[in-house]
Amino acid sequence: MGTIVTRKRADGKPSYLCQIAKKLGGKTVREARTFHDHKAAKAWIRQREAELDNPHSFKAATQTTHTLDDAISRYIAEYGGEVGKTKAQCLTTIRRHSIASMACADIGSADIVALARALGVGAGASTVGNYLAHLSAVFVVAKRAWSYPLDPEAMADALFVLRKQRLVTKSNKRDRRPTLDELDRLLGHFDEVKVRAPRSAPMVDIIIFALFSTRRQEEITRIEWEGFEPSTGKHPARVLVRDMKNPGVKRGNDIWCELPPEAEAVIKRQPRNGDCIFPHGTDGISAAFTRACKLLGIDDLHFHDLRHEGVSRLFEAGWGIPHVALVSGHRSWGSLQRYAHIRQRDDKYLGWRWRP
Numbered sequence: 001m002g003t004i005v006t007r008k009r010a011d012g013k014p015s016y017l018c019q020i021a022k023k024l025g026g027k028t029v030r031e032a033r034t035f036h037d038h039k040a041a042k043a044w045i046r047q048r049e050a051e052l053d054n055p056h057s058f059k060a061a062t063q064t065t066h067t068l069d070d071a072i073s074r075y076i077a078e079y080g081g082e083v084g085k086t087k088a089q090c091l092t093t094i095r096r097h098s099i100a101s102m103a104c105a106d107i108g109s110a111d112i113v114a115l116a117r118a119l120g121v122g123a124g125a126s127t128v129g130n131y132l133a134h135l136s137a138v139f140v141v142a143k144r145a146w147s148y149p150l151d152p153e154a155m156a157d158a159l160f161v162l163r164k165q166r167l168v169t170k171s172n173k174r175d176r177r178p179t180l181d182e183l184d185r186l187l188g189h190f191d192e193v194k195v196r197a198p199r200s201a202p203m204v205d206i207i208i209f210a211l212f213s214t215r216r217q218e219e220i221t222r223i224e225w226e227g228f229e230p231s232t233g234k235h236p237a238r239v240l241v242r243d244m245k246n247p248g249v250k251r252g253n254d255i256w257c258e259l260p261p262e263a264e265a266v267i268k269r270q271p272r273n274g275d276c277i278f279p280h281g282t283d284g285i286s287a288a289f290t291r292a293c294k295l296l297g298i299d300d301l302h303f304h305d306l307r308h309e310g311v312s313r314l315f316e317a318g319w320g321i322p323h324v325a326l327v328s329g330h331r332s333w334g335s336l337q338r339y340a341h342i343r344q345r346d347d348k349y350l351g352w353r354w355r356p
Contacts, residue, residue, distance in 0.1 A: 002045035004038070016041040022052040022061075029061045068107060069100040071142045071150055072135075079141070090134045093119075104142065105149040112158035116167055129168035132159060173338060177309045178301055180348065183207075185296050187354050190288075201280040203288055205266050207306065208354060209278075213263035214310035214328045216245060217303050218282050224275045228267055237264035244329055258326040260314075265356035315339045317347050 002020035009015050015034055018041045022029045029052060035041040051057045072091050094100060099107065099115045112132070119128045132155070139155045142148035162168040178186075190203035210220060219241050227240030237259040244255045259267070270277050289303045307328075314324045321336050330336055349355050 002049060004041050004045070014038075018045050020045055020049055020052075022049065022058065024055070024058050027058075027062050029058060031061070065103045065105075066146075066148045067101055067103055068138075068150070069095050071104060071138050071146075071148050072100070074146060074148075075138045075141060078145075086130075087134045087137075090131045091138070094131060094135055107150065107154060109154045109157035109161065112155060113161055113167075116158070116162050120167060125167055125169040128162075129170060132162070132168060174302075174305065174308065176300055176302070176305045177312060178298075178305060180352065182296075182298050182301065183211075183354070185298070186289075186292055189292050189296060201284055201288065202270075202278075203285070203292075204354075205270065206278060206280070206285060207289075208356065209263055209266040210303070210306040211310050211313075212260050212266070212356075213239075213257075214307050214314070215241065215257075216307060217285055219244065220278050221276065221280060221282055221285070223277050225272060225277055226275070228277065230268070231259075231261070231264060237261075237267075239267075241329060255329050257329045260327060262356045269356075311336070312339060313347070313349065316345065318345055 002018055005017040005019070007015050007017060013036070015036055016038050017032060017034050019032045020030070031048065033044060035044065052061060072095055076088060076091065094115070097115055097118055099111050102111065112135075116128050116132060119131050136152075136155050136159075139150045139152045142150040143152070159168065187204050187207060190207070193200055194202065194204065206220060209215070210217065213220075215223075222242050223239050224242075227242070229235075229238050231237040238256050239259055240254055241257050242254045244253045267277055273279055286303060293299075293301050311324060311328050314327060324330075324336060324339075328336070
């Protein structure tokens with residue numbers, strides 16, 4: 001039988017501490033909860049004792065309680081190879097919020113909405129949407145794989161409310177493209193850096209390769225010599241891109257991608273210093289690119305914009321969607337429809353002094 005202990009709060013009003021104990025098969029469940037209303041306290045005792053009379057509910061109550069932090073930690077541990085840097089950073093940020101200490105079974109849509117509002121302080125709606133998209137992956141896996149009682153419906157309900165309130169939105173598609181003048185200044189800068197620091201990353205070649213190959217930064221650093229096939233009289237050059245980014249699969253998503261002649265030329269002039277063609281870290285490349293843009297006064301240009309420029313260039317050169325997809329690695333031609341508006345049919349890089 002449950003007990004109720006009346007206590008006085010700081011404001012002088014009463015609170016009611018409910019305590020129940022249930023023993024079955026050598027195991028004991030002890031639970032306590034505080035209410036401000038005596039009727040609510042008595043109702044909780046009756047309801048909870050009735051629930052614990054059910055063997056399944058009793059068994060669940062004796063099992064270890066897992067928190068959202070536990071679920072995120074296990075997700076990263078078991079799916080580490082498929083969790084990119086951005087996703088890992090988002091999940092780490094969520095672990096610093098109060099929801100992370102909540103039991104999985106206690107997390108409802110209101111708690112997720114509250115998290116979104118907290119994340120939205122100083123962040124845009126699309127950024128909050130990205131955080132919840134990454135957290136949704138944990139909700140999908142936790143119950144099915146580990147029997148952690150995270151409710152995917154709670155996440156779906158929260159997202160429905162947040163979208164209605166415009167607190168989460170999809171990310172806007174970037175359409176920033178570098179101008180030839182900006183590229184000239186960047187490459188001239190890195191050319192001078194290479195003279196002063198010969199052992200630094202070959203940023204000139206990395207940028208040119210990214211531009212003409214349409215490869216992402218992390219993909220460039222993973223390309224190996226044994227995954228490079230030079231062009232022949234019948235076939236164009238190609239490279240094996242390992243773990244290519246894909247919404248559904250990352251680990252083991254290895255794709256052969258065609259190389260335009262300019263990108264092949266860049267590879268052929270690289271020294272063989274190990275297994276990788278560009279044996280350099282993505283953090284160093286990203287930091288060098290960002291510093292150079294800031295130094296040169298080039299606003300809002302990201303390394304990834306080189307991929308967008310490279311794909312756009314192929315369409316401007318008259319390539320069709322199937323041929324462009326062989327280079328870019330897009331599995332869905334629909335992903336390339338955003339370039340369908342391009343009507344220019346010339347090559348602005350013709351005669352460019354940095355073109356291999």
